[in-house]
Amino acid sequence: MTSPTTPGPLGLDDHGLAACVQCGLCLPHCPTYRVTGDERRSPRGRIALMRAVEWEGAVPDDEWHEAMDTCVGCLGCETACPSAVPYGRLISGTREAVAAERRPPLHLRVGLRLLSWPGLVRWGSRAIGVVQRLGLLRRTGVLPARIPLRAGRSRTDGKGASRGDGATGEVVLFTGCVMDAWQPEVHTAVVDVLDAAGIGVERSGDRVGCCGALHEHAGLVDDARAHARRVVAAMAGDRPVLVDSAGCGAALKHYGDLLGTDEARAFAARVHDVHEWCAADGRVQGLLAGLAPSSGPDPSTEGGVPVARPTVVVQDPCHLRHAQGCHGSVRTLLAPVADVRELDDEGLCCGAGGAYQLLQPEIAGAARDRKVAAVHRAARGDEVTLASANPGCSTHLAADRSLAEAGVGVRHPMELVADAVRRSGNGTRRA
Amino acid sequence: MALGLYSRDGSVTRGGRAGVVCFPETTDEVAACVRIAVAHGRAFVPRGAGTGLAGGAVPCDDPVVVATTRMDRIHEVDVERRFAWVGPGVVNLDLTRHLTGTGLHFAPDPSSQQSCTIGGNVANNSGGPHCLQDGVTSAHVLAVEVVLPDGEVVVLGDEEGRAVGYDLRGAFVGGEGTLGIATRICVRLCEDPPEVATLLLGFARVEDAAATVSAVIADGIVPAALEIMDQRVVEAVEPFVHAGYPTDAAAVLIVELDGLPAGVAAEVERITAIGHDHGAGTVRVAADEDERARIWKGRKSAFGAIAVIKPDYYLNDTVIPRTRLAEVLAKVYEVVDERDLIVMNVFHAGDGNLHPLIVYDAREPGVMERVLEAGEEIVRISVEAGGVLSGEHGIGLEKKRFMHLQFTDADLVAQDRLRRAFDLHGLANPAKVLPTGASCGHVTSLGRPPEGMWV
Numbered sequence: 001m002t003s004p005t006t007p008g009p010l011g012l013d014d015h016g017l018a019a020c021v022q023c024g025l026c027l028p029h030c031p032t033y034r035v036t037g038d039e040r041r042s043p044r045g046r047i048a049l050m051r052a053v054e055w056e057g058a059v060p061d062d063e064w065h066e067a068m069d070t071c072v073g074c075l076g077c078e079t080a081c082p083s084a085v086p087y088g089r090l091i092s093g094t095r096e097a098v099a100a101e102r103r104p105p106l107h108l109r110v111g112l113r114l115l116s117w118p119g120l121v122r123w124g125s126r127a128i129g130v131v132q133r134l135g136l137l138r139r140t141g142v143l144p145a146r147i148p149l150r151a152g153r154s155r156t157d158g159k160g161a162s163r164g165d166g167a168t169g170e171v172v173l174f175t176g177c178v179m180d181a182w183q184p185e186v187h188t189a190v191v192d193v194l195d196a197a198g199i200g201v202e203r204s205g206d207r208v209g210c211c212g213a214l215h216e217h218a219g220l221v222d223d224a225r226a227h228a229r230r231v232v233a234a235m236a237g238d239r240p241v242l243v244d245s246a247g248c249g250a251a252l253k254h255y256g257d258l259l260g261t262d263e264a265r266a267f268a269a270r271v272h273d274v275h276e277w278c279a280a281d282g283r284v285q286g287l288l289a290g291l292a293p294s295s296g297p298d299p300s301t302e303g304g305v306p307v308a309r310p311t312v313v314v315q316d317p318c319h320l321r322h323a324q325g326c327h328g329s330v331r332t333l334l335a336p337v338a339d340v341r342e343l344d345d346e347g348l349c350c351g352a353g354g355a356y357q358l359l360q361p362e363i364a365g366a367a368r369d370r371k372v373a374a375v376h377r378a379a380r381g382d383e384v385t386l387a388s389a390n391p392g393c394s395t396h397l398a399a400d401r402s403l404a405e406a407g408v409g410v411r412h413p414m415e416l417v418a419d420a421v422r423r424s425g426n427g428t429r430r431a
Numbered sequence: 432m433a434l435g436l437y438s439r440d441g442s443v444t445r446g447g448r449a450g451v452v453c454f455p456e457t458t459d460e461v462a463a464c465v466r467i468a469v470a471h472g473r474a475f476v477p478r479g480a481g482t483g484l485a486g487g488a489v490p491c492d493d494p495v496v497v498a499t500t501r502m503d504r505i506h507e508v509d510v511e512r513r514f515a516w517v518g519p520g521v522v523n524l525d526l527t528r529h530l531t532g533t534g535l536h537f538a539p540d541p542s543s544q545q546s547c548t549i550g551g552n553v554a555n556n557s558g559g560p561h562c563l564q565d566g567v568t569s570a571h572v573l574a575v576e577v578v579l580p581d582g583e584v585v586v587l588g589d590e591e592g593r594a595v596g597y598d599l600r601g602a603f604v605g606g607e608g609t610l611g612i613a614t615r616i617c618v619r620l621c622e623d624p625p626e627v628a629t630l631l632l633g634f635a636r637v638e639d640a641a642a643t644v645s646a647v648i649a650d651g652i653v654p655a656a657l658e659i660m661d662q663r664v665v666e667a668v669e670p671f672v673h674a675g676y677p678t679d680a681a682a683v684l685i686v687e688l689d690g691l692p693a694g695v696a697a698e699v700e701r702i703t704a705i706g707h708d709h710g711a712g713t714v715r716v717a718a719d720e721d722e723r724a725r726i727w728k729g730r731k732s733a734f735g736a737i738a739v740i741k742p743d744y745y746l747n748d749t750v751i752p753r754t755r756l757a758e759v760l761a762k763v764y765e766v767v768d769e770r771d772l773i774v775m776n777v778f779h780a781g782d783g784n785l786h787p788l789i790v791y792d793a794r795e796p797g798v799m800e801r802v803l804e805a806g807e808e809i810v811r812i813s814v815e816a817g818g819v820l821s822g823e824h825g826i827g828l829e830k831k832r833f834m835h836l837q838f839t840d841a842d843l844v845a846q847d848r849l850r851r852a853f854d855l856h857g858l859a860n861p862a863k864v865l866p867t868g869a870s871c872g873h874v875t876s877l878g879r880p881p882e883g884m885w886v
Contacts, residue, residue, distance in 0.1 A: 019738040021737060024480055081735070
């Protein structure tokens with residue numbers, strides 16, 4: 001069933017736009033409203049502004065555009081909305097409609113264009129990594145503080161890149177673009193865990209490349225579609241596609257809507273967040289159960305020396321919690337290997353939002369401050385690790401000085417699971 | 432165009448117009464906003480989260496809107512003496528969340544508590560499901576720092592809750608922004624109960640649920656909360672919260688009991704028995720905290736969930752004697768049916784505080800007239816049954832035309848004198864509450880004043 005579109009220049013889903021009753025229950029779940037207290041920075045306000053243009057013929061002015069530009073796109077409001085207003089669809093429709101006249105800044109467009117060449121991203125990143133080590137680059141939340149000089153293994157493009165059953169693995173791990181260059185250890189962790197559970201995995205590699213999430217986020221929907229088409233074509237078959245970046249996972253699952261083809265919908269149905277898939281897989285569960293203190297030989301000792309279970313504070317990336325709704329699986333996987341602590345902010349966005357931190361540094365910084373304060377509250381001064389399943393969030397958070405000073409490291413949940421697997425000796429098994 | 436976002440609140444009122452919107456962060460800045468407005472003969476209108484349902488924050492004729500959302504600091508928590516000083520922009524639920532681990536909480540819990548601000552709660556003397564046992568906001572405000580309508584800053588009340596001389600704190604709470612702007616609030620903190628049980632009772636008839644409410648109170652039990660939701664509400668919220676409400680029941684009664692474990696257990700048994708006596712088809716006790724939270728989330732999401740049925744709502748708020756719930760509810764359904772509208776009933780049954788939620792599509796021609804007519808009839812029926820105009824949403828713009836139903840001319844003159852004692856020039860949120868003085872020029876959707884209205 002398709003809804004009619006609004007008559008104005010934005011052409012939005014009319015029923016969706018009408019569904020907002022303006023009750024304001026979304027307000028506290030919107031990071032930009034939270035840090036500004038301003039209706040112009042709220043979902044309710046943005047919807048009212050869309051209505052003014054679509055229903056009342058108002059002409060967008062700078063203030064109007066600014067209201068739309070400042071949305072992080074976290075979808076926290078969708079989760080909070082009792083009337084199921086499809087805010088994500090409304091804001092991306094708006095962004096697409098205004099993209100022609102509100103093009104993202106040149107440096108962002110160039111950056112996004114580069115993502116089409118994963119090999120270039122790796123080499124460029126390595127160069128930046130060298131510059132960073134020479135102390136020549138100011139630290140921001142956009143790039144990791146120390147980009148690894150050894151990139152991921154995906155350059156071999158699937159051939160021999162994986163352990164397990166290699167290119168004929170049972171599942172395919174989507175390796176994406178920047179993660180391979182900036183956080184290759186995450187992919188390695190996933191492969192190690194799956195491998196220890198006896199599950200063959202193939203890395204998607206450079207042929208598949210970037211998912212286009214950042215392009216769509218920036219309103220460059222045509223570019224996003226081009227990436228989506230390439231990914232779908234390059235990953236034919238029926239094997240499950242696992243994704244360890246929440247942002248990429250949300251994008252891949254959304255390909256059905258983005259491309260509107262049966263092929264894309266069939267592909268999207270094969271996509272699983274890595275935690276979601278592992279939490280539902282008996283072999284991984286069996287592996288983790290063997291690590292839990294209640295069963296088997298005590299895993300908390302290493303050569304007779306007790307190893308404390310790490311205390312982990314879980315940060316839910318919006319793309320996992322609000323877009324995919326599978327943040328519970330992260331806890332399922334972490335519970336056997338760590339003491340999990342929750343934040344008390346109901347998953348309020350940290351402000352990273354892909355390129356958002358670059359475009360709206362002030363709001364992104366204030367949103368991060370709120371998140372960091374919640375992390376400190378959860379840590380209560382104890383030694384903790386912050387687990388985040390999205391490279392954008394983890395890079396943004398890791399750049400916070402007070403977390404660094406408190407010794408709070410930011411890691412991917414699968415790395416923490418892999419640590420435990422490797423400690424137990426299971427990780428050394430190779431196919 | 433963006434100023435339009437400050438032209439309305441959570442109510443049906445349309446056509447408000449803000450002149451300028453200020454975001455003060457300190458008491459001094461609020462005082463400066465007020466002084467500048469007054470010096471230029473401009474009215475000022477305080478605003479919190481804009482979730483009000485009676486149009487109290489709707490600006491009339493280009494006033495200075497003073498948004499307190501950035502005054503969201505919790506200044507001090509004194510666990511031993513059980514109070515907290517908070518900014519007016521602190522979100523209600525944030526305070527209780529902040530108190531986690533202290534064994535204390537802030538009792539008033541309006542359904543919009545996840546969004547609404549404590550400053551707004553003070554202005555409207557807000558209630559909430561748990562105010563049945565704990566009392567409404569006024570019982571939880573010990574002291575309040577106020578910027579008076581001439582810009583002077585005073586503190587009314589004190590941390591011990593003692594009023595020296597007249598209780599001006601008591602006069603200020605519920606003033607709906609017509610007596611000044613609260614800039615710091617000292618709230619009473621309540622102890623968390625050692626044991627809580629939440630029951631869900633399903634009834635085949637709404638009147639049986641209403642009769643159960645009267646019977647529970649008559650039995651000598653005052654639960655922490657007693658709430659009724661009718662079938663339409665349950666059907667709207669269940670897909671959102673998955674609380675396991677009985678969707679086949681005509682009405683669901685939520686009963687929350689708290690206190691010492693032995694007492695709570697005895698009361699659970701007693702209420703189960705009373706429920707069965709009154710025809711409850713199902714009685715379920717929430718098994719854990721998660722289930723309890725879902726039950727409450729559903730109850731508190733009701734007004735926001737209506738778009739699954741219609742895109743607009745008019746949420747009324749009247750109070751009637753508890754013993755006449757069944758009779759008045761039947762009339763409410765009748766009034767609404769007659770006008771070919773849909774009503775969803777969800778309310779604080781223990782307090783007799785009705786919240787008929789009329790849902791409609793404003794784009795349908797002529798529908799607004801029927802909605803307002805039904806609303807007016809509901810107010811009339813409630814007052815005739817011995818009730819009052821508003822339980823907790825305030826009078827604002829919405830109900831001021833009904834004030835004459837409740838009060839004599841002499842009553843209204845006396846109230847106007849109190850208002851003028853605070854606000855000589857009539858610039859503090861004018862055109863609200865009392866049917867005197869300024870009208871709100873551009874406001875629509877409120878219908879014409881009824882005949883014989885006191886002006």
